[in-house]
Amino acid sequence: FLMATEPLPNCRIVYAGTSLEQGKVLSPMIEDAASNPISCYGAMKTAANILMMQAAQYEKRKITVLNPFYMYGVGEPSTRLISTAIIAGLTNQAINLTSEDYVRDLINVDDVANAFLLSAVTPESIGYKINIAGGKGISNMEIINEIEKLLNVTIRKKIGAFKARSTDSKFWSADISKAKKILSWKPEISLDQGLKLMIESLSNSNFIVSKK
Numbered sequence: 001f002l003m004a005t006e007p008l009p010n011c012r013i014v015y016a017g018t019s020l021e022q023g024k025v026l027s028p029m030i031e032d033a034a035s036n037p038i039s040c041y042g043a044m045k046t047a048a049n050i051l052m053m054q055a056a057q058y059e060k061r062k063i064t065v066l067n068p069f070y071m072y073g074v075g076e077p078s079t080r081l082i083s084t085a086i087i088a089g090l091t092n093q094a095i096n097l098t099s100e101d102y103v104r105d106l107i108n109v110d111d112v113a114n115a116f117l118l119s120a121v122t123p124e125s126i127g128y129k130i131n132i133a134g135g136k137g138i139s140n141m142e143i144i145n146e147i148e149k150l151l152n153v154t155i156r157k158k159i160g161a162f163k164a165r166s167t168d169s170k171f172w173s174a175d176i177s178k179a180k181k182i183l184s185w186k187p188e189i190s191l192d193q194g195l196k197l198m199i200e201s202l203s204n205s206n207f208i209v210s211k212k
Contacts, residue, residue: 018045073109
């Protein structure tokens with residue numbers, strides 16, 4: 001990709017990096033902390049992040065790396081946590097969960113898209129890695145509880161039935177100070193708003209109709 005765009009010195013590149021670069025940490029991640037990926041995918045994306053930053057800093061390429069965290073939203077695969085929980089609530093199914101204390105930093109996909117568009121027209125972001133996240137960790141159980149409130153149901157939960165992988169981190173959250181400062185960006189869609197949009201979409205989907 002970098003080679004293909006090399007003849008285009010004014011090409012503006014906003015690269016989708018990874019929030020998996022630092023591996024398992026117990027505090028909100030900052031962009032400039034040491035890399036320590038623990039999965040193959042995380043290692044590959046980390047290598048790409050490094051290449052992008054090298055090209056930006058030493059070859060003066062117009063590159064920004066954005067590291068999205070736990071993206072969710074309308075159209076996501078039905079196998080992901082939020083979609084699975086909403087479908088379970090709508091169809092009176094049980095849901096398999098890991099332990100209750102897994103924490104994720106949720107960001108709606110529309111907010112992520114806005115961050116990419118904003119970065120593309122913000123020259124001050126060139127040469128930086130920037131976290132794109134909600135800026136607040138929320139546990140899996142808190143997410144389920146919020147879905148239950150919106151659906152006015154109690155979802156049957158099988159705690160521990162979903163086995164965590166060795167590469168799963170119990171805490172996964174971001175410091176988004178750099179996004180606020182450089183991009184003047186912050187999340188606009190609250191978790192409540194994002195969940196309502198997903199519930200509306202899934203309630204009207206062929207998948208739910210077929211399960212009723």
